[in-house]
Amino acid sequence: MRERKPDVIDDLWYKNTVIYNCDVRTFMDSNGDGTGDFRGLKRRLDYLSSLGIGAVWLMPFYASPDRDDGYDVSDYYAVDSRYGTLGDFVEFTHAAKQRGIRVIADLVVNHTSDEHPWFKEARASKTSRKRDWYVWSKTRPKDWNRGMVFPGVQKSTWSHDPKSGEWYFHRFYDFQPDLNTSNPEVQAEIRRIMGFWLQLGVSGFRMDAVPFVISKKGPGQKPVEQYDMLRDLRAFLSWRTEDAILLAEANVLPRTNFEYFGEVGERMQMMFNFDVNQHLFYALAAHDKGPLERALVATHDRPQTAQWGLFLRNNDELDLGRLTEAQREKVFQEFAPDKSMQLYDRGIRRRLPPMLKDDKRRLRLALSLLFSLPGTPVVRYGDEIGMGDDLSLPERKAIRTPMQWSSEPNAGFSKARRLAAKVISGGPYGYETVNAAQQKYEPESMLSWTGRIIRMRKECPEIGWGDFQVLETGNRAVLAMRYEWRDNAMVIVHNLAGEPQEVRLRTKEDKLVNLFATGDSEGKSHKISLEPYGFRWYRAGGLDYLLRRREY
Ligand code: GLC
Numbered sequence: 001m002r003e004r005k006p007d008v009i010d011d012l013w014y015k016n017t018v019i020y021n022c023d024v025r026t027f028m029d030s031n032g033d034g035t036g037d038f039r040g041l042k043r044r045l046d047y048l049s050s051l052g053i054g055a056v057w058l059m060p061f062y063a064s065p066d067r068d069d070g071y072d073v074s075d076y077y078a079v080d081s082r083y084g085t086l087g088d089f090v091e092f093t094h095a096a097k098q099r100g101i102r103v104i105a106d107l108v109v110n111h112t113s114d115e116h117p118w119f120k121e122a123r124a125s126k127t128s129r130k131r132d133w134y135v136w137s138k139t140r141p142k143d144w145n146r147g148m149v150f151p152g153v154q155k156s157t158w159s160h161d162p163k164s165g166e167w168y169f170h171r172f173y174d175f176q177p178d179l180n181t182s183n184p185e186v187q188a189e190i191r192r193i194m195g196f197w198l199q200l201g202v203s204g205f206r207m208d209a210v211p212f213v214i215s216k217k218g219p220g221q222k223p224v225e226q227y228d229m230l231r232d233l234r235a236f237l238s239w240r241t242e243d244a245i246l247l248a249e250a251n252v253l254p255r256t257n258f259e260y261f262g263e264v265g266e267r268m269q270m271m272f273n274f275d276v277n278q279h280l281f282y283a284l285a286a287h288d289k290g291p292l293e294r295a296l297v298a299t300h301d302r303p304q305t306a307q308w309g310l311f312l313r314n315n316d317e318l319d320l321g322r323l324t325e326a327q328r329e330k331v332f333q334e335f336a337p338d339k340s341m342q343l344y345d346r347g348i349r350r351r352l353p354p355m356l357k358d359d360k361r362r363l364r365l366a367l368s369l370l371f372s373l374p375g376t377p378v379v380r381y382g383d384e385i386g387m388g389d390d391l392s393l394p395e396r397k398a399i400r401t402p403m404q405w406s407s408e409p410n411a412g413f414s415k416a417r418r419l420a421a422k423v424i425s426g427g428p429y430g431y432e433t434v435n436a437a438q439q440k441y442e443p444e445s446m447l448s449w450t451g452r453i454i455r456m457r458k459e460c461p462e463i464g465w466g467d468f469q470v471l472e473t474g475n476r477a478v479l480a481m482r483y484e485w486r487d488n489a490m491v492i493v494h495n496l497a498g499e500p501q502e503v504r505l506r507t508k509e510d511k512l513v514n515l516f517a518t519g520d521s522e523g524k525s526h527k528i529s530l531e532p533y534g535f536r537w538y539r540a541g542g543l544d545y546l547l548r549r550r551e552y
Contacts, residue, residue: 014245014270015307016464017054018454019104019378021314024061024083025070026402026421027381029414036402036413036420038079038088042095047436051384051447052454055102057206057247059315061089062108065115065175069315069400071106071208072113072176076193082420086200093201102203104247109190110209111176119177123163135169135180137219147171147223151344153395158219167219171212181213182226191236204237204245207268210260211250227259230267245269247309251319254298265303273308273375275299278320280312280369282327284362285334287497289479291327293470296374296481300468307464308375312366313383316396317347340391349398353386353446358428361533364449365494368535371457372481372492374468379450385436386446388429390422397421406437456515456537462490473503478530480505482540486550489540495530502529512538 028040038061048056060070063078070080079089093103112119121130137158144158149172158167159174169178179186194205207213214230215223230246237244247270248260254275260268279295282288299308320328328346335341335355336348343349356362363386370377382403389398402423405412411423411431424430439445457463466485473480477497483490491512495501505526512521515537521528528536539545 009305011243012269012305012307013054013102013243014247014376016458016461017102017376018052018457019055019057019247019309019376020048020051020053020381021057021059021311021378022381023059023069023315023400025059026400026413028403028405029416029419032415033082034414034416034419035082037082038084038092042088042092045092045095045099045101049099049101051451052458053101053379055104055203056096057104057378058106060106060108065113067113067175068173069397071108071172072111072115073108074113074116076109077196090200097201103201104204104206104245105197105202106208107194107205108208109179109181109193110213111170111172111178114175114177123161123168126164126166132183133180133186134177135217136164137167137169139219140167141219143220149344150395153344169217169219171209178212178217180217181229182216187229187232190233194233194237195240198237198241198244203241203243204247204269206247206249208249210248210268211252225256225259227267230260231262234262234267234269248272250274251321253322254295257299257302261303261306263303265305269305270307270309270376272314272378273299273310274319275322276308276373276375277311277318278322280373281318281320281331281335282323283479283496284356284366285331286327287477289476289496291323292479296468296470300374309378310370310373310375311378311380312370313352313380313399314378315380315400317343317349319347321346343395349389349391349396351380351387351389351399352383354388354429358386359533360444360446361531363446365496365533365535367450367453368492368537369494371453372460372463372494372537374463374481374483376464377457384447384450385439386429386434388424388427388434390424393422404431404435406435407432411435412437460490460515460537460539461485462488463492466490471505471507473505475501475503477501478503482507488545488549491538491540492536493528493530493538494535495533498532500529500531500534502527504528507540509541511542512540513543514538 024041025036027036028044029036030040061083062073063075063080064070064073096103118130118133121128122134141158145156147157148154161168170176171178214225246268248268250260250271251274260271275295279292283292341350390401391398402413402421439447462483462485466483469482471480471482478495478501480493514520
């Protein structure tokens with residue numbers, strides 16, 4: 001943190017919770033029509049609650065032609081009828097609240113669907129009231145094919161609109177025209193959308209594509225970010241619902257982080273840490289902590305109230321665009337050697353277990369890193385049971401298959417004959433082998449482990465709340481971190497390599513208590529022997545430290 005003052009507000013719930021990224025479409029189908037729905041999701045809340053989840057981030061559930069899994073919205077004020085009604089939505093948020101689970105909605109306001117009535121009106125005539133809600137050019141701009149987000153699939157960022165004879169801007173697919181977010185009317189509409197869902201019980205938003213939302217847009221226009229917009233959005237949010245948060249999807253360079261958080265935390269409370277994510281995968285692939293340590297240090301500073309969202313995999317490809325070419329090649333070689341596993345010239349469209357060749361030791365190591373690096377962990381649905389991917393599906397659909405609940409037909413996800421999304425069946429990741437029901441009673445299963453590590457994480461507020469420091473280990477493959485918060489400290493050590501390692505650590509305290517197993521350490525320096533891919537979570541200074549935790 002830039003300034004070290006005591007954190008006096010204890011109520012920041014997002015500092016020490018676990019967020020679960022889930023898609024209503026593929027989670028649980030209650031009415032047997034082949035698509036997941038809010039009634040189904042509601043029935044699965046007890047599962048999430050017993051796992052220890054504190055917040056659910058829902059992928060877009062608004063009315064949509066569904067050409068980009070809901071990221072193409074045609075009505076922001078409606079639940080897509082396939083998922084239920086607004087009534088079902090409110091029943092769901094209410095049931096979540098009863099279990100102490102918060103709901104975070106995906107807010108997709110960089111663009112709409114081309115079937116949104118606003119766009120239809122905008123393109124109908126150059127003088128229409130909605131014309132200036134989108135971004136137009138009379139002629140084809142020089143940069144018409146630059147800045148594409150989906151290279152290889154997307155053809156351009158400007159497309160010709162035969163109706164009005166002009167060109168419209170779309171940062172993403174051509175069916176996702178960008179909103180002119182500089183237009184005060186559009187800004188007011190974004191606030192209205194937020195206000196609507198807050199009123200229906202959400203605790204905040206995962207804001208899609210933030211750098212593009214706040215960009216100046218227009219033909220020949222350099223994409224300059226207007227960061228002040230973030231302060232306005234935040235002010236509105238906090239005024240309407242005081243404990244609601246904004247979680248930014250912003251894959252940006254660490255030097256701009258304060259622009260997103262605000263100097264004193266007056267903008268977005270949370271951002272995904274893409275920098276750590278990419279370097280973490282390099283560390284796992286190369287057994288080399290160097291670049292990860294540098295990413296941790298580069299993203300160390302943040303306002304006191306701000307928090308990182310940490311993740312392993314999410315709903316998209318694993319984006320490796322910020323690694324050097326050599327680093328990226330290394331990760332491809334280890335985790336996605338076949339071209340069909342790669343996407344958009346920069347990423348990997350696989351789930352974690354197949355990448356790690358289903359090596360349980362490595363999966364636990366990755367899980368331990370997710371739950372112990374600085375920030376709040378965000379778990380992708382299905383990762384808690386080690387689900388696989390289906391590379392026969394196009395693009396990111398490979399990792400968007402239905403949740404595998406049991407070995408019943410359709411993985412227990414639906415009773416329908418035809419499903420909206422194919423279930424993974426057969427082979428090592430088929431629902432017959434990988435499912436929640438079976439893993440529930442296996443003490444060493446991925447599900448049991450995930451539950452265990454979530455419980456442990458909740459007992460270690462130092463990680464979410466505290467300040468951290470990277471410790472010297474003299475070993476490239478061994479990452480050691482120390483956390484401190486209100487007179488409590490933890491030391492966490494990870495062996496990235498497939499061979500055993502031994503390191504010596506110096507810490508202030510002469511006692512380290514092992515939290516996951518027996519094996520404490522005492523002395524002026526600590527000799528720690530780690531098995532291949534092994535890790536240790538220690539409370540420094542003895543367990544009674546917790547009792548001595550200072551209150552303000
Ligand atoms: C974000 C989403 C992605 C979507 C895109 C367009 O990057 O995570 O899934 O396709 O925005 O909305």
